[in-house]
Amino acid sequence: MDVEKRVKKAIKGNKREFEFLINLEKEKLYRIAFLYVKNQTDALEIVQDTVYKAFVSIHKLQEPAQFTAWIKKILIHCALDFLKKKQKVVFISNDLLEWIPDKAIEIDTQLDLMEAIDQLNGKYKSVIILKYYEDLPNKEIATIMDIPEGTVKSTLHRALQQLRVVLEGECANG
Template identity: 40%
Template structure:
């Protein structure tokens, strides 16, 4: 952890090699978060590039190195949401994703229903549900990312899950 903090401090001071090392270690996480919003490989890769660019441009403003991961995740979420808002595209699940889901689950329809329900979920609930259950982050980490109280994260997670239950029951 100390080595990571030192790497982040060097990157904040403008060391491009340290920044590259940080991005290499986080690129899979950036991609997974972007993909969980977009559900398209090419678009998620585009978002990943945008996130890296925005991080490079603004890393000098990072005041607390221990919040680097939360800061980077927040950039990824914002870029993903902005992409959805700009493109007004219908979110779809590509064939590779369907194949992956089929190999990981006996009931692909249930997973597709879940993705459909998530797509219709309000952004503030969707973000928390995705980070908690798709990215396996703790509620404390989510609280740090969104800079909101832990109790608010818990409330929004609960409300989001309740809305998902209602949506999934309607699909059945």
């Protein structure tokens, strides 16, 4: 059975199909949440909150084909809400390094990059994570963030400019 049919059944209240869909997405959801909070416990809490919110509102999903984008959108909102509530300093652990795609980059550079990404506002941070860590096309990012595709491009451009400024400043100070 294809995923879209399973989503339609989940929308109609089939709990097993919803569970199946969550099992398909759980690793991606965890990875995104972890990139926001850099902590396994907090990331799991965000994923749990996301699954709950998705479960109680799946009947509102209009387009079954958009399930993945829809649940990632919920996750991003949960992650940003979590960070607003916590408003804490996040220390980067060595566990984070396994999530960084380019293993050839030196550890110091990886840490600088993650620290720089953490300094971005929520919108910029989201677009960077979705584009470069989840490798999503701009169209899907637009759907997840509920903004036009052109806005994704300009937001990505501004986020990269801001990252360059932060990283150049760290290089000058380091």
